Amino acid sequence: MHMADALISPAVGGTMWAATAGLTVYSARKLKQEMDDRKLPLMGVLGAFVFAAQMINFTIPATGSSGHLGGGMILAILLGPYAAFLTMASVLTVQALFFADGGLLALGCNIFNLGFFPCFIAYPFIYKKVVGKRPTQGRILLGAMAAAILSLQMGAFGVVLETLFSGISELPFSTFLLMMQPIHLAIGIVEGLVTATVVAFVWKARPEIIEMAPPLASAPSRSFKPVILGLVALAVVTGGFLSWFASTHPDGLEWAIKGVTGKEEVEAPKAGAHGVLAGLQEKLAFLPDYDFKKPEGEKEAKKEENWPDVNPGRSLAGVLGAAITLLLVGAIGFGLKKYAGHHG
Secondary structure, eight states: OOOOGGGSOHHHHHHHHHHHHHHHHHHHHHHHHTOOTTHHHHHHHHHHHHHHHTTOEEEETTTTEEEEOOOHHHHHHHHOHHHHHHHHHHHHHHHHHHHOOSOSTTHHHHHIIIIIIIIIIIIIIIIHHHHOSSOOHHHHHHHHHHHHHHHHHHHHHHHHHHHHHTTOTTSOHHHHHHHHHHHHHHHHHHHHHHHHHHHHHHHHHOGGGSTTSSOGGGSOOOOOHHHHHHHHHHHHHHHHTGGGGOOOSOBHHHHHHHHHHSSSSOOOOSSHHHHHHHHHHHHHOSSGGGSOOOOHHHHHHHTTOOSSOOOHHHHHHHHHHHHHHHHHHHHHHHHHHHHHHHTO
């Protein structure tokens, strides 16, 4: 559900950048107040895992579409909403800057749609209400399913509203809405199952990690090293190897756009903010579309590649992207810790 710049106007893009910046500052302040040293490594490795997991599109049967894990609910449940939002913002920023996945103008929209709704709406008002103070495997499954589905529905509706306010006439509101919501319902069901599986595993292995469990500070001081090493290994295997097996079908957003317009993409203006940011992204993205840069003539041919896409460029992008995300999230976490120490 990564929006391209062509789907939004500079006014909407700027507004959503401002909203996202405000949420980022708010989340950083709240995280600084409740800083727990043991949460910092988890932020980094979970960010790396979500980066790698988002590279794998899974086919939605009988639709000709695909979806990928958003990861916002996994992050919120395991880290709490503030650390989760900062981690998701880092993942999407790395994707846009270095891999040209999602536009720079649309980055504020993408962080809001994939970060705000799961972390600040679905997690506290749906997941926590369903699971309560005494989690069971059944409640975790039900809560994760309900929260993932509803957060993805809100995110998909956010995309439709952002294109509406941007005046994208190629995507009429009602037609686009009727394409977006059902396909993201199907994707949300898969996301809910994956979320429940990951959370149930962590809950059994280290229940004190889960933010809803007793606070980390009061939990027995046990090493999280096995969980952290396991997540690092999973991120490397996912980005470096499993990413070859990503579905070649268009994702839910591309599928919906094609259903309305007949094309998977809307043409972006060449001039103004769109042109400037597209040029900047082209310079920064050293592995665009998670592969080595290719001459113009080869770009279209790549879409017809065989499956699986056994590709060293994709493997490098998966491992390198996960590593950059881990370093960025780690730097944010340790920066906040240092700042909290100086102002404690």
